[in-house]
């Protein structure tokens with residue numbers, strides 16, 4: 001709401017059906033396990049690791065929003081707007097999608113913090129599936145908007161989210177059918 005107030009809508013709160021379903025699942029697992037095995041939910045080093053992931057993820061996502069400024073929008077923009085610039089500094093120097101990496105760490109971290117074994121795995125798989133689709137789509141558009149500048153940036157900066165195919169890494173020949 002600071003950088004793109006005109007984009008602000010009810011959807012900006014991210015309280016989607018999927019989000020509510022995820023929260024419902026997490027709370028169900030937590031309370032079921034606490035009732036069946038109370039000892040499992042007592043403070044442990046695993047919980048501290050979860051808290052660390054939550055704080056790291058939150059800090060990374062906030063740093064991404066502050067660094068990208070008006071270039072950071074909730075939805076993926078299909079056209080370059082006047083104030084949309086290629087961001088390659090700060091946390092964007094360490095990783096190509098710090099906002100998405102931060103979200104993933106935060107979301108898995110919340111489940112590790114609660115010692116929810118099932119939801120830790122489900123949330124990790126869920127986030128990966130979402131970003132495995134979104135990142136190639138977003139990078140295809142960024143390549144259209146910024147061309148070789150984005151390709152050069154991508155060549156120097158890692159994704160850190162594993163097994164996600166990027167259009168920046170595709171050679172021209174890989175799009176040709178096998179003869």
Ligand SMILES: C[S@@+](CC[C@H](N)C(=O)[O-])C[C@H]1O[C@@H](n2cnc3c(N)ncnc32)[C@H](O)[C@@H]1O
Pocket residue numbers: 064068071072073074075076077078084085086087088092096097098099100101138142
């Ligand atoms: C939700 S933001 C996510 C930004 C980035 N993927 C991240 O995880 O930090 C989506 C918008 O950011 C823009 N964007 C992503 N990477 C960018 C970059 N390095 N420079 C400028 N804009 C970028 C995209 O065009 C898209 O409209």
